Amino acid sequence: xxxxxxxxxxxxxxxxxxxxxxxxxxxxxxxxxxxxxxxxxxxxxxxxxxxxxxxxxxxxxxxxxxxxxxxxxxxxxxxxxxxxxxxxxxxxxxxxxxxxxxxxxxxxxxxxxxxxxxxxxxxxxxxxxxxxxxxxxxxxxxxxxxxxxxxxxxxxxxxxxxxxxxxxxxxxxxxxxxxxxxxxxxxxxxxxxxxxxxxxxxxxxxxxxxxxxxxxxxxxxxxxxxxxxxxxxxxxxxxxxxxxxxxxxxxxxxxxxxxxxxxxxxxxxxxxxxxxxxxxxxxxxxxxxxxxxxxxxxxxx
DNA sequence: GGGCGCGGAACCCGATACAA
DNA sequence: TTGTATCGGGTTCCGCGCCC
Numbered sequence: 001x002x003x004x005x006x007x008x009x010x011x012x013x014x015x016x017x018x019x020x021x022x023x024x025x026x027x028x029x030x031x032x033x034x035x036x037x038x039x040x041x042x043x044x045x046x047x048x049x050x051x052x053x054x055x056x057x058x059x060x061x062x063x064x065x066x067x068x069x070x071x072x073x074x075x076x077x078x079x080x081x082x083x084x085x086x087x088x089x090x091x092x093x094x095x096x097x098x099x100x101x102x103x104x105x106x107x108x109x110x111x112x113x114x115x116x117x118x119x120x121x122x123x124x125x126x127x128x129x130x131x132x133x134x135x136x137x138x139x140x141x142x143x144x145x146x147x148x149x150x151x152x153x154x155x156x157x158x159x160x161x162x163x164x165x166x167x168x169x170x171x172x173x174x175x176x177x178x179x180x181x182x183x184x185x186x187x188x189x190x191x192x193x194x195x196x197x198x199x200x201x202x203x204x205x206x207x208x209x210x211x212x213x214x215x216x217x218x219x220x221x222x223x224x225x226x227x228x229x230x231x232x233x234x235x236x237x238x239x240x241x242x243x244x245x246x247x248x249x250x251x252x253x254x255x256x257x258x259x260x261x262x263x264x265x266x267x268x269x270x271x272x273x274x275x276x277x278x279x280x281x282x283x284x285x286x287x288x289x290x291x292x293x294x295x296x297x298x299x300x301x
Numbered sequence: 302g303g304g305c306g307c308g309g310a311a312c313c314c315g316a317t318a319c320a321a
Numbered sequence: 322t323t324g325t326a327t328c329g330g331g332t333t334c335c336g337c338g339c340c341c
Binding site for chain 1: 326327328
């Protein structure tokens with residue numbers, strides 16, 4: 001499988017011990033909170049770290065594939081969950097029919113929310129690091145780049161380390177995903193994830209251009225920086241503000257040849273965490289300076 | 302090498318904020 | 322109100338360095 005050949009399997013934290021307290025809880029949300037938790041999942045599905053180590057990555061892998069990740073219809077998501085479930089737990093005793101009201105659906109959606117919020121958080125961190133390292137933050141340049149929502153400025157975006165690093169966080173999240181024949185998962189190419197990554201970077205640069213992105217130095221031992229972004233729908237990473245951008249980007253990304261897309265993925269590999277050896281320090285040291293000569297969104301060289 | 306301790310990443314959950 | 326997304330931080334575990 002492609003997973004087994006990946007040179008960088010960032011082996012999710014392994015759960016060696018079995019869940020002690022997960023014994024006999026009813027398939028019902030915890031009293032009071034009304035929220036499902038892992039404890040409500042079918043007994044045994046977390047054994048061997050299958051749930052977090054395989055099931056969730058496989059689901060995110062599917063979500064990052066070719067569909068608009070903002071608008072996956074619940075029924076369609078459920079169906080995909082079911083197919084993945086049947087495959088991941090094929091050899092174990094754990095059978096389950098997933099329902100829209102059940103624990104699996106809700107807990108998995110929670111994990112998917114965190115998957116998507118990772119797209120929002122990564123470029124914040126990356127670009128913050130960039131500003132600090134390059135000491136750009138206090139210069140006036142940050143307001144000169146009023147690229148905003150202008151798609152023209154996004155030509156050749158595959159070269160941007162910001163986007164590649166953000167894209168890489170997707171591969172870190174889905175590490176451990178397994179082959180799901182029922183979803184043709186081997187041919188899923190993370191195009192939606194790239195669209196999300198590009199959108200997320202665009203969001204942060206837009207915040208910077210708007211002056212909505214504040215860096216504050218926290219006076220403690222050592223130097224700690226805090227990123228401050230205002231609350232509110234227009235500043236967040238959500239479908240209302242960024243769904244359209246994602247959809248627009250998804251079109252040309254979908255139209256890319258497999259070969260060219262593979263080149264992009266290859267470009268992310270230096271940012272994908274490796275397991276043990278050759279632990280690449282994912283610094284931003286390779287920020288390039290040739291951002292001016294992009295001609296076409298789809299250009300490759 | 303093997304045990305130990307530390308630092309930090311990953312995972313998860315409850316609280317909170319926000320939307321329907 | 323109920324339902325959903327996000328935040329903050331507690332807990333667990335990994336990986337590394339240190340000492341024996």
